[in-house]
Amino acid sequence: MAVSYKQLGFVNTREMFKKAMAGGYAVPAYNFNNMEQLQAIITACLESQSPVILQVSSGARKYADQTLLQYMGQGSVEMMRRMAQEKGVKEIPIALHLDHGDTFELCKSCIESGFSSVMIDGSHHSFEENMALTKKVVEYAHPFEVTVEGELGILAGIEDEVKAEKHTYTKPEEVEAFVKGTGVDSLAIAIGTSHGAYKFKPGQEQNIRLDILKEIEKRIPGFPIVLHGSSSVPPELVKIINENGGQLKDAVGIPEADLRKAAASAVCKVNIDSDGRLAMTAAIRKTMKDKPAEFDPRKYLGPARDALKELYMRKNREVLGSAGMA
Ligand code: G3H
Ligand code: 13P
Ligand code: ZN
Numbered sequence: 001m002a003v004s005y006k007q008l009g010f011v012n013t014r015e016m017f018k019k020a021m022a023g024g025y026a027v028p029a030y031n032f033n034n035m036e037q038l039q040a041i042i043t044a045c046l047e048s049q050s051p052v053i054l055q056v057s058s059g060a061r062k063y064a065d066q067t068l069l070q071y072m073g074q075g076s077v078e079m080m081r082r083m084a085q086e087k088g089v090k091e092i093p094i095a096l097h098l099d100h101g102d103t104f105e106l107c108k109s110c111i112e113s114g115f116s117s118v119m120i121d122g123s124h125h126s127f128e129e130n131m132a133l134t135k136k137v138v139e140y141a142h143p144f145e146v147t148v149e150g151e152l153g154i155l156a157g158i159e160d161e162v163k164a165e166k167h168t169y170t171k172p173e174e175v176e177a178f179v180k181g182t183g184v185d186s187l188a189i190a191i192g193t194s195h196g197a198y199k200f201k202p203g204q205e206q207n208i209r210l211d212i213l214k215e216i217e218k219r220i221p222g223f224p225i226v227l228h229g230s231s232s233v234p235p236e237l238v239k240i241i242n243e244n245g246g247q248l249k250d251a252v253g254i255p256e257a258d259l260r261k262a263a264a265s266a267v268c269k270v271n272i273d274s275d276g277r278l279a280m281t282a283a284i285r286k287t288m289k290d291k292p293a294e295f296d297p298r299k300y301l302g303p304a305r306d307a308l309k310e311l312y313m314r315k316n317r318e319v320l321g322s323a324g325m326a
Contacts, residue, residue, distance in 0.1 A: 004144065005116035009077035011093045012116045012147040016051050017186060017224040017268040025321030026227075026263035029053035030312060031099060031273035033060040035072065036280070036305040042076045044312035046083055046092055048323040053117070053269060055099040058106060070113050092326040097149075099271070107137045111146050119149040119188070127152075127174060134182040142183070149269075152178055153190030155229050157199070167194060172215040179220050186224040186269060189216060193229035197238075197251040197274050208258045217266045224268035231274035232256050232319075234311075237282045244285035251278075256319050263320050270320055276308055283307040 005012070016027050028045070032038045032054060045052040054076070056069055064072075073096045084091045097117040098110040107118040120137040122130035134150040141148050153170030170189040179187060192208035193199065200206040216225065233253025241248055253275070263270060283304040287294065294300065316323040 002112040003114045005096060005114045005146065008074045008096070008114045009081070009094070010073070010096045010114070010116040012145055013053065013095050013097070013149075013224075013269070014147055014185060016053070016093060016095065019051075019325065020268040020322070021222060021224060021266065023321075023325055024264045025325055026267050026270045027051050027053055027322055028312070028316060028320050029055050029097065029099075029226075029269050029271045030276060031055040031057060031060065031271075032072075033063050036301050037276060037308060038072055038076050039079075040276075040305050040308035041312060042080050042094075043083070044309045045094075045316065045326075046080055046087075046089065047309075048313050048316040049090065049092060049326040050316040050320075050322040050324075051093045051095075051326050053095045053097045055097050055271065055273070056110075056115075057099040057273075058102070060099075066109075066113070074114065090326055095147075101137075104133065104136050104140070107148075108140055111141055111144055115146065117147045117149065119151070121151050121188075123151040123154050123188075123190075127178075131178060131181050134178075134184055138183040147185040148183075149186045149188055149226055150178065150182055150184040151188040151190075151226075151228075155190050155194050157195030157229055167192070169209060169212055170216065172212060172219055175216050176219045179223060186226050187220075188226040188228050189213070191227075193227055193254055195229045195274070197231070197233050197248060197253070197278065199229065199231075199233065199254060200252045202250050202252075206252060206255065208254060208262070210258065210261055213262060213265060213267070221266075223266065225266045226269040226271065227259075227262055227267050228271045230254055230259055230270045231272050231278075232259065233274065233278065237275075237278040240282035241278065241285055244282075244289045246281065246285055259319050260321070272315065275311060275315075279307045279311045280304040
């Protein structure tokens with residue numbers, strides 16, 4: 001049976017992005033696949049009073065079971081409300097978003113099961129096919145007041161279900177026609193960020209193309225822009241992982257200074273997944289090494305959850321500027 005996101009306590013991204021644009025900050029979009037990640041995201045964003053977008057990829061839906069994830073999302077709103085009351089703080093807006101939806105059917109299924117926002121990633125198709133697919137999703141989503149993110153340009157990087165060998169920067173001359181022709185609510189662009197923990201090669205220039213972002217902003221002023229692949233791959237986390245048996249060689253992320261500049265501009269949503277994976281892995285590897293006799297999952301997942309919460313609080317406060325904006 002179909003369920004509306006409004007019944008579950010989620011909001012769409014429209015108001016969030018309007019405020020983020022006016023306030024010169026970006027809303028964090030954090031991916032989750034399990035309970036500990038979800039708890040860390042909600043507690044970090046409530047304590048830092050930041051709006052938040054919970055992201056679910058199709059890989060996450062397969063890993064954790066789509067029905068269970070939907071109930072977890074719903075439960076997280078209830079948890080946030082109870083905690084807000086206990087702490088005497090304001091409730092925060094939470095959106096439930098499909099990350100990298102690749103078909104109309106997947107977007108439709110998510111909308112019917114309580115998502116307040118979906119991404120249709122048609123970036124691997126031709127411009128015309130991307131336009132047609134994105135428009136079809138928008139036409140289905142908008143009567144339910146579900147917001148839609150589209151993408152132009154291709155981000156490199158490899159994760160479970162999101163793969164691209166080659167990076168293609170977004171062409172600024174295409175954005176206006178795409179946004180007008182599809183009716184999307186936000187647009188993901190490719191300006192040098194990429195998925196995963198290996199974003200730049202050693203010796204290569206390690207900055208993103210803020211000049212392309214500027215050019216895009218000029219063509220669609222005031223329109224919400226999304227940055228995927230925005231983990232900064234903190235060297236201290238890579239170090240902990242490698243000192244405790246890991247082998248992450250030449251892992252490099254996006255400089256935080258670039259992300260701060262982007263967040264202050266028309267970028268209203270910043271996607272972060274890999275940094276959370278690194279924080280959890282570092283904490284788990286350290287516990288495993290320091291306490292080899294430990295075998296209660298709570299004893300290593302607990303510290304991983306604490307590390308994640310710290311990471312998200314810092315991002316909200318120091319990188320995205322979303323803390324205090326709920
Ligand atoms: O952009 C992709 C997200 O990080 C999700 O990755 O497909 O491995 O869940 P995933
Ligand atoms: P990272 O791999 O840089 O965390 O990017 C995540 C992302 O773009 C999710 O859509
Ligand atoms: Zn992405």
